[in-house]
Amino acid sequence: MLGLVAGTDEIRERALAALRACGVDVDALRTEGEAAASAGAPVVTARTPVTGEDLFPLPATSADGVAAAVGLAEGAFAVWRTTPAPVRGFLVKRLGQLLVEHLDDLAALVTTEVGKTPSEARGEVQEMVDVCDLAVGLSRQLTGRTMPSERPGHRLMETWHPLGPVAVVSAFNFPVAVWSWNSALALVCGDPVVWKPSELTPLTALACTALAERAARECGAPEGLVPLVLGGADVGKQLVDDPRVPLVSATGSVPMGRDVGARVAARFGRTLLELGGNNCAVVAPSADLDLAVRGIVFAAAGTAGQRCTTLRRLLVHSSVADELLARLVEVYGRLPVGDPSAEGALVGPLVAPRAHEAMEAALARARADGGEVLVGGERVLVDEAPAARYVRPAVVRMPAQTDVVRTETFAPVLYVMTYDDLDEAIAVHNDVPQGLSSAIFTLDAREAERWMAADGSDCGIVNVNIGTSGAEIGGAFGGEKETGGGRESGSDSWRAYMRRATNTVNHSRELPLAQGVDFG
Ligand code: UN1
Numbered sequence: 001m002l003g004l005v006a007g008t009d010e011i012r013e014r015a016l017a018a019l020r021a022c023g024v025d026v027d028a029l030r031t032e033g034e035a036a037a038s039a040g041a042p043v044v045t046a047r048t049p050v051t052g053e054d055l056f057p058l059p060a061t062s063a064d065g066v067a068a069a070v071g072l073a074e075g076a077f078a079v080w081r082t083t084p085a086p087v088r089g090f091l092v093k094r095l096g097q098l099l100v101e102h103l104d105d106l107a108a109l110v111t112t113e114v115g116k117t118p119s120e121a122r123g124e125v126q127e128m129v130d131v132c133d134l135a136v137g138l139s140r141q142l143t144g145r146t147m148p149s150e151r152p153g154h155r156l157m158e159t160w161h162p163l164g165p166v167a168v169v170s171a172f173n174f175p176v177a178v179w180s181w182n183s184a185l186a187l188v189c190g191d192p193v194v195w196k197p198s199e200l201t202p203l204t205a206l207a208c209t210a211l212a213e214r215a216a217r218e219c220g221a222p223e224g225l226v227p228l229v230l231g232g233a234d235v236g237k238q239l240v241d242d243p244r245v246p247l248v249s250a251t252g253s254v255p256m257g258r259d260v261g262a263r264v265a266a267r268f269g270r271t272l273l274e275l276g277g278n279n280c281a282v283v284a285p286s287a288d289l290d291l292a293v294r295g296i297v298f299a300a301a302g303t304a305g306q307r308c309t310t311l312r313r314l315l316v317h318s319s320v321a322d323e324l325l326a327r328l329v330e331v332y333g334r335l336p337v338g339d340p341s342a343e344g345a346l347v348g349p350l351v352a353p354r355a356h357e358a359m360e361a362a363l364a365r366a367r368a369d370g371g372e373v374l375v376g377g378e379r380v381l382v383d384e385a386p387a388a389r390y391v392r393p394a395v396v397r398m399p400a401q402t403d404v405v406r407t408e409t410f411a412p413v414l415y416v417m418t419y420d421d422l423d424e425a426i427a428v429h430n431d432v433p434q435g436l437s438s439a440i441f442t443l444d445a446r447e448a449e450r451w452m453a454a455d456g457s458d459c460g461i462v463n464v465n466i467g468t469s470g471a472e473i474g475g476a477f478g479g480e481k482e483t484g485g486g487r488e489s490g491s492d493s494w495r496a497y498m499r500r501a502t503n504t505v506n507h508s509r510e511l512p513l514a515q516g517v518d519f520g
Pocket of ligand 1: 127173174178251306307308309468469470471472
């Protein structure tokens with residue numbers, strides 16, 4: 001177990017320095033936040049899960065402020081949509097450079113607000129840099145198709161146009177990467193982005209926005225391309241209901257997504273939803289167990305179990321279950337839990353007390369269902385960090401896939417079940433409401449192909465011999481069923497941020513009608 005390296009005062013000073021380095025006028029914001037707090041006006045309080053304590057209050061955006069932010073974005077759209085896409089790419093290229101320059105500052109803020117280890121925090125910032133690269137390339141490849149027309153002297157083709165202001169509602173666990181997946185693509189596609197970050201992570205959002213605004217200024221882009229709004233569910237709802245926002249991209253819980261989806265559908269807007277995951281790995285008899293153990297532990301315990309791609313279920317063939325479990329219990333027993341900035345730390349804190357309560361409740365339900373906690377589950381560093389929530393990641397052997405196993409609990413709890421037949425394993429795997437990420441560990445080519453086939457895993461991410469988390473940005477990211485169906489980041493995800501126009505052009509002197517219709 002690792003102790004605390006720094007107290008709240010030192011963490012606050014480091015965060016302030018990082019914010020100033022990124023160009024955020026944080027001293028003014030802090031003064032405003034304190035004034036708002038003492039006047040009883042709404043605030044968003046920056047805090048750190050590392051000690052569990054508050055850092056300072058920031059002013060929340062008022063309803064007028066949210067409406068004004070959308071208005072600004074609408075104004076920017078009028079200019080940005082006719083700016084050539086490769087020129088829009090310059091802005092994202094500059095943003096990528098600024099992110100590289102401020103990688104340490106941004107990673108420090110991610111560690112402060114989410115409690116990620118420096119390596120994982122840097123990885124998240126790297127994900128932003130990578131997606132900027134992808135978007136810059138895309139800015140010259142927003143291509144439509146030309147289809148053969150059935151009529152002589154006609155051309156049939158499609159053109160992709162900018163859509164309009166995009167609202168991005170992001171979650172605490174990837175406070176900057178998910179914004180960048182959306183905004184780097186949206187910006188090259190010609191769309192401004194109004195961002196509402198999680199209330200738990202306002203500082204990383206302020207830093208990214210300051211850098212994006214700087215990139216926009218330096219490129220001569222219009223003002224209002226990247227407005228930020230801070231606040232709670234009311235602020236999110238206002239954005240979601242604003243008819244000037246044609247696309248809402250939201251990451252978070254299933255109930256949130258259900259509400260957002262219905263509201264946006266009611267006004268015929270579009271949504272891109274990234275909701276819960278209940279990700280599972282199958283460990284087959286032929287699995288390379290060294291590799292499987294490493295893949296499983298990173299996916300299940302990394303980021304303290306707080307990725308939407310976190311491994312939550314394990315289906316192990318009964319012939320290898322005892323050996324795999326013994327190895328997992330041994331590795332889990334020596335996982336370094338504590339201040340993420342401590343030397344060697346691999347597991348930081350849970351984001352907030354309610355995450356710990358959810359973990360305790362899930363463990364109690366699992367025990368009631370006949371589950372046996374093989375290792376972990378207990379809270380640690382209670383005296384040293386009473387307001388924080390550090391826990392030992394848990395492995396729980398379950399007799400069956402009961403309701404608690406079918407529920408996503410955003411904490412490091414890995415439920416293990418055994419199987420004897422791959423068909424049976426796939427059926428159990430797919431028998432959950434969520435459908436984000438999945439993996440099989442096998443050296444058998446037939447099993448691997450079956451896993452990826454139409455009657456295999458029903459998830460959006462289907463891996464072989466790697467864990468469920470840590471996707472690269474080049475692929476489309478997202479999942480099926482209650483995960484929401486959205487796809488972000490790589491491949492052709494950019495299409496969600498554009499509208500398609502089908503063009504038929506007649507360059508003949510005749511007017512033949514389609515389908516051979518005769519109209520006199
Ligand atoms: C999330 O948890 O919301 O695949 C995103 C991963 C990361 C992104 C996770 N690249 O684990």
